[in-house]
Amino acid sequence: MLHLPILRWGKPYRSVNQVVTPHFRTREPFVSMSQANVGMIRRDLLRQADARARLQAIPFADLVAMAGRAAEHFLHDTLPLDPESGTMQTPEDYIEQVSATTGAPFSNVKRNMLKVHGVLSKVTEVLAGLTRGLDLTVLDEGYGMVNGQMLSFFARGDAMGVVLPSNSPGVHSLWAPATVLKMPLVLKPGSAEPWTPLRMIYAWIKAGAPAEVFAYYPTDHAGGNEILRSTGRGMVFGDVSSTRRWKAEGRVEVHGPGFSKVVIGPDLADQWEQHLDVIAESIASNGGRSCVNASGVWVTKHGDRIADALAARLARVIPRPADDSEAMLAPFADPDTARRISSMIDADMTGESGTARDASAAVRDPNRVASVHGGTYLLPTVIRCDAGHPLANREFLFPFASVVEVPAADLPGCLGPSLVVTCISNDPAFRARFVASPHVDRLNFGALSTTQIGWDQPHEGNLFEHLYARRAIQRLA
Amino acid sequence: MSVAPSALAEARTTLDAWVRELMHWHFSPETGCTFWLDWAAKAGWDPRQEVAGYNDLDKFGEFQDEWLRGGPVRRWVPKAYQDKPIYTFETGGSTGVPKSRINVNDFRIDYEQFSTTLPDDKFPKGADWLHIGPSGPRRLRLAIEHLAQHRGGICFMVDLDPRWVIKLIKMGEMEMMELYKRHVIDQALTLLKAHDGIKCLFTTPKLLEALCERISLKKAGITGVFCGGTEMTPQFHRFAVEELMEGAYFAPTYGNTLMGLGPHKPPTKDDNWAIIYYPPAPRAMIEVVNPDDPTKLVDYGKTGRVRLTTLTREFFMPRFLERDECEREAPCEQYPWDGVRNVRPFSRFQKSVVEGVY
Numbered sequence: 001m002l003h004l005p006i007l008r009w010g011k012p013y014r015s016v017n018q019v020v021t022p023h024f025r026t027r028e029p030f031v032s033m034s035q036a037n038v039g040m041i042r043r044d045l046l047r048q049a050d051a052r053a054r055l056q057a058i059p060f061a062d063l064v065a066m067a068g069r070a071a072e073h074f075l076h077d078t079l080p081l082d083p084e085s086g087t088m089q090t091p092e093d094y095i096e097q098v099s100a101t102t103g104a105p106f107s108n109v110k111r112n113m114l115k116v117h118g119v120l121s122k123v124t125e126v127l128a129g130l131t132r133g134l135d136l137t138v139l140d141e142g143y144g145m146v147n148g149q150m151l152s153f154f155a156r157g158d159a160m161g162v163v164l165p166s167n168s169p170g171v172h173s174l175w176a177p178a179t180v181l182k183m184p185l186v187l188k189p190g191s192a193e194p195w196t197p198l199r200m201i202y203a204w205i206k207a208g209a210p211a212e213v214f215a216y217y218p219t220d221h222a223g224g225n226e227i228l229r230s231t232g233r234g235m236v237f238g239d240v241s242s243t244r245r246w247k248a249e250g251r252v253e254v255h256g257p258g259f260s261k262v263v264i265g266p267d268l269a270d271q272w273e274q275h276l277d278v279i280a281e282s283i284a285s286n287g288g289r290s291c292v293n294a295s296g297v298w299v300t301k302h303g304d305r306i307a308d309a310l311a312a313r314l315a316r317v318i319p320r321p322a323d324d325s326e327a328m329l330a331p332f333a334d335p336d337t338a339r340r341i342s343s344m345i346d347a348d349m350t351g352e353s354g355t356a357r358d359a360s361a362a363v364r365d366p367n368r369v370a371s372v373h374g375g376t377y378l379l380p381t382v383i384r385c386d387a388g389h390p391l392a393n394r395e396f397l398f399p400f401a402s403v404v405e406v407p408a409a410d411l412p413g414c415l416g417p418s419l420v421v422t423c424i425s426n427d428p429a430f431r432a433r434f435v436a437s438p439h440v441d442r443l444n445f446g447a448l449s450t451t452q453i454g455w456d457q458p459h460e461g462n463l464f465e466h467l468y469a470r471r472a473i474q475r476l477a
Numbered sequence: 478m479s480v481a482p483s484a485l486a487e488a489r490t491t492l493d494a495w496v497r498e499l500m501h502w503h504f505s506p507e508t509g510c511t512f513w514l515d516w517a518a519k520a521g522w523d524p525r526q527e528v529a530g531y532n533d534l535d536k537f538g539e540f541q542d543e544w545l546r547g548g549p550v551r552r553w554v555p556k557a558y559q560d561k562p563i564y565t566f567e568t569g570g571s572t573g574v575p576k577s578r579i580n581v582n583d584f585r586i587d588y589e590q591f592s593t594t595l596p597d598d599k600f601p602k603g604a605d606w607l608h609i610g611p612s613g614p615r616r617l618r619l620a621i622e623h624l625a626q627h628r629g630g631i632c633f634m635v636d637l638d639p640r641w642v643i644k645l646i647k648m649g650e651m652e653m654m655e656l657y658k659r660h661v662i663d664q665a666l667t668l669l670k671a672h673d674g675i676k677c678l679f680t681t682p683k684l685l686e687a688l689c690e691r692i693s694l695k696k697a698g699i700t701g702v703f704c705g706g707t708e709m710t711p712q713f714h715r716f717a718v719e720e721l722m723e724g725a726y727f728a729p730t731y732g733n734t735l736m737g738l739g740p741h742k743p744p745t746k747d748d749n750w751a752i753i754y755y756p757p758a759p760r761a762m763i764e765v766v767n768p769d770d771p772t773k774l775v776d777y778g779k780t781g782r783v784r785l786t787t788l789t790r791e792f793f794m795p796r797f798l799e800r801d802e803c804e805r806e807a808p809c810e811q812y813p814w815d816g817v818r819n820v821r822p823f824s825r826f827q828k829s830v831v832e833g834v835y
Binding site: 016035040042229245 | 651682683686690710712714715716750
C-alpha cells in the first residue's frame with residue numbers, strides 16, 4: 001500500500017497514527033496517510049517566522065521563474081511521493097491515484113492538472129490581475145517607488161494555513177501563487193485528495209524553492225482548526241456548517257458552496273436555445289463538483305421549455321469508465337453519500353414548500369442513482385421549480401441545476417449570494433443592475449461558461465489582499 | 478517475553494484470596510457499607526459463602542453507573558470506617574450528575590504503590606513536584622500531593638477546571654479556551670521560575686504540549702513527567718518522548734477515580750509506541766470484554782470495552798463497564814495479569830461526550 005508522509009517544514013515524517021483511504025471502486029485499502037497530532041502542528045508552527053524569512057530572502061523575480069519551472073515539473077516529471085520508502089510518482093501515477101481515491105475520471109484530473117499548471121506558469125498574469133498590475137518586486141524590500149509613488153506593503157502573517165477539500169484538484173490553483181508572494185504554506189489535505197498539494201510541493205522543491213517553506217499535515221478536524229488558528233492568514237474549504245466558525249474571522253478566507261448561476265435577460269429570452277451548450281457546460285463541466293459550476297438557471301420566460309431541453313441535453317452525460325476520455329461524471333467515493341443526496345432532493349421535491357418537477361426523470365432512467373463501472377453515480381438532474389422552492393438555490397456535488405422563472409424586475413436581487421453569474425443579456429440597464437449587486441462575486445457578460453477562468457481576474461477573494469496590507473510610508477527627501 | 482506459569486498462578490492465587498477476604502469485609506454487618514449490605518439482603522445470596530474467587534464476581538452482574546450518581550454518599554462508607562475522616566471524589570461530570578467515590582486512605586495507598594514504579598534517578602526522592610491539571614472535586618490533587626510527600630518532596634499546584642473547558646468548547650469559544658490554557662501555563666511558568674527544587678511534573682497531555690511550547694523542560698530542570706488524565710495516542714507517546722521530554726522520563730498512566738492508577742509498561746521497540754497499562758492488582762482489575770456480550774473476554778490483541786473491578790476495603794465495585802475501549806494485552810513479567818493497550822474513548826459513545834479537553 002502507498003504511504004504519504006507528513007512534511008514538517010519540508011522534512012518527511014512517518015507517524016505512528018495512520019489513516020487509510022480505500023480505492024473508490026474496490027474499497028480495498030489504497031493509501032495510508034501519516035496523521036499529524038495537534039501538538040506537533042502547534043510546535044512546528046512556532047517556527048513560521050523562520051520559513052517566512054527564507055522566502056523573503058528570495059527575490060520576487062526568482063520566485064516567478066521557479067513557479068514556471070514548478071509548473072513544468074508538476075505536469076511532466078516524476079516526483080517524490082514518499083521519500084522514506086523511495087516511492088516516486090509519475091504524472092500518469094498521479095492521475096490514476098487521484099482518480100482512485102476521488103472517483104474523478106482521468107480526463108477531469110488531467111484538465112485540473114492543466115489548471116494548476118496554468119496558474120503556476122502564468123503566475124505573473126495571475127498576480128497582475130490580483131494587484132492591477134503592481135510591480136511586485138516591491139515585496140523584496142517591503143517598499144519602493146511604483147509609478148512615481150512610494151508604496152509599502154507588509155505581510156499579514158508569517159504563513160498561510162489552508163484546509164483543503166477533496167472534491168476537485170482544480171481548487172489548488174487558488175493558493176498556488178502564495179509561494180511567489182513569499183508566503184509559507186501550511187496545508188491540511190483532504191482525506192480523499194491528498195495527492196495534488198503534495199505533488200505541487202515537490203514540484204516547487206525541484207524547481208529550487210526551499211523545502212522549509214512547505215508544511216503538509218494530513219490530520220483530523222482538530223488539526224485543521226489548529227492550522228487555521230495558528231497561522232496569520234488562512235483559507236478553508238467546506239460546507240456552510242463546517243466553515244461557519246471562520247466566516248466571522250477576516251483572517252480566514254472561506255470557500256464554500258458557490259451557488260453559481262446562469263441568467264438569461266428579458267432581451268434575449270426568446271433566443272434561449274442558442275445558449276443551451278454554455279448552460280450545460282456550466283452545470284456539468286468537471287463533473288459538477290466545483291463551486292463555479294452553475295446550480296441555477298434563472299430566466300424571465302420559457303422556464304418549462306428550457307428545463308426540458310436542458311434535461312435532454314444533460315441526459316447525454318452518462319457514467320463512463322474512469323479511463324474513458326469522454327468521461328465527465330465522477331462516482332462517489334462513498335456510495336451512501338450519493339444515495340443520501342438523492343434522498344434529500346426527493347424529500348424536497350415532495351415537501352410542501354412550493355411546486356417542483358424533475359425534468360430529467362422523463363428523459364433518462366428515473367432512478368437518479370446509478371451503479372455502473374464499479375462506482376455509484378448521481379445522474380445529471382434538472383429541476384423546474386419556482387423561486388421560493390427549497391431546491392431553487394441548492395448545490396450538490398454532481399451536475400444539478402434548478403430552472404427558475406422570475407420577473408425581470410426581481411433580478412438580480414432574488415438570486416442571493418452567487419460566486420459566479422453568467423449574465424446573458426445585451427441590455428445595458430439590466431447588466432448595470434448586476435454590476436451594482438453586492439451578491440455577485442464574479443460576473444461574466446455574454447455566453448461564457450461559469451467555469452471559464454480568466455487568469456487576470458481574482459476568484460473568490462483576492463489572494464494578494466488577503467496576504468498583504470498596504471501601509472502609509474514617507475521618508476525625508 | 479513470556480511470563481512463567483508459576484508467576485501467573487501466584488498472581489491468581491493472591492487475587493482470589495484477596496477477593497475472599499474482601500467479601501467478608503464488605504458483606505459483614507460489622508464492617509460493610511449500607512449499600513452492599515442492602516444489596517445482598519435483596520439479592521438473596523451471601524457473597525461470603527458463594528464467592529470463592531475472582532471469577533465468581535460475575536454473579537454480581539454489571540455494576541450500574543447510576544448507583545454512584547447522587548446521594549446519600551454515606552451509604553458507601555464501610556461501617557469499619559464510619560468514624561474516619563471521609564473524602565468524596567467525583568468523576569463523570571461531563572455526563573450528568575458526577576459519580577462519587579468515598580475515600581479514606583485508598584488514594585494514598587494507590588499512589589504509594591505507584592511510586593514504586595517510578596525510577597528514582599528521574600523522579601528523585603526529596604525533589605519537589607508541580608501539578609498542572611484538574612484539582613477541585615477530583616482525587617488527583619490530593620493524590621499527586623501525597624505522591625510528592627511520600628517521596629519526600631513538596632507539591633506546587635496549578636488548577637485547571639475541565640468542566641469550564643467543556644463549556645467553552647460547547648459554546649464554540651475556542652479562543653477563550655486558548656486564553657484559559659495560557660492562563661494556566663503562565664501560572665506554572667511563574668512557579669517553575671521561582672522554585673529551583675521542582676524536578677518532577679504531573680500534567681495532562683494537552684497541558685504538557687502547551688508548557689513545552691513555552692519552555693524547555695531540560696532548562697527548567699524537569700527530569701520526570703507523570704502524565705495522565707485523558708486519552709493518549711501512540712503518536713502522542715512518541716511525540717512526547719522524542720520531542721518534548723529532552724531526556725526527562727515520561728510516565729504515561731491510566732487512572733481514574735473509580736480504579737486508582739494503572740502504571741505503564743516501559744515501551745519496547747516492538748510496541749511501536751503503543752501505551753500499555755496494567756491495573757494495580759489485586760486492588761483493581763481491568764478486563765477487555767466483548768461490547769455486545771460483556772460477560773465474555775476478547776482474545777489477546779483484540780479490541781473490546783474496558784471492564785473494571787475495584788477491590789479495596791474502602792470501595793467494592795465489581796464488573797463496571799467503562800466508557801473506554803482498547804486492545805487486550807497479555808501479562809508481562811513485571812505485571813503477571815491482563816493489561817490494556819491504547820485506551821481510548823469507546824467509539825460507540827464518541828459523539829455524545831466531549832473528552833480529552835485537558
